[in-house]
Amino acid sequence: MRAAMLANGWTKETKVIVLADGADGLKNLVKAAVNSEPRSILDWFHISMRLRPIEQMAAKLAGALENDEPDMATFVTQRLPNIRHQMWNGQWHPAIARMKIIYQGTAKATTRIGGAIGEHMQRFRLKSLAVQMRAL
Numbered sequence: 001m002r003a004a005m006l007a008n009g010w011t012k013e014t015k016v017i018v019l020a021d022g023a024d025g026l027k028n029l030v031k032a033a034v035n036s037e038p039r040s041i042l043d044w045f046h047i048s049m050r051l052r053p054i055e056q057m058a059a060k061l062a063g064a065l066e067n068d069e070p071d072m073a074t075f076v077t078q079r080l081p082n083i084r085h086q087m088w089n090g091q092w093h094p095a096i097a098r099m100k101i102i103y104q105g106t107a108k109a110t111t112r113i114g115g116a117i118g119e120h121m122q123r124f125r126l127k128s129l130a131v132q133m134r135a136l
Helices: 002-007 024-034 044-065 070-088 092-105 107-112 115-135
Strands: 017-020 039-042
Touching: 002 024, 017 024, 039 044, 044 070, 044 115, 070 092, 092 107, 092 115, 107 115
Parallel strands: 017 039
Antiparallel strands: none
């Protein structure tokens, strides 16, 4: 791989970005070739795959928020389904900002709500954070 990169103009100063599925295989191969940590970004298909479960959790999450945080419940119901559309249309920063608002807005509720709903909300938050971290 290093030889191919050198043949195509790579130098030690060149920044390398790995666009892949999130698994470590390709990233580790590139890391070995360039002797540094490349930036890793998920491809669109895998971002979309990670967003789907988040979208499916939205209704249950909004239901748990309705009593104590109705504004956040409305935000989740109305804004979460549009995140994939925004990303698909190149509006990455607004989509990530929207996910951060939801992530931060559900923090208090996660600690307040216990049981299965609290666990559901925590899974939602972890999945949301993973997408935010890997999308940009």
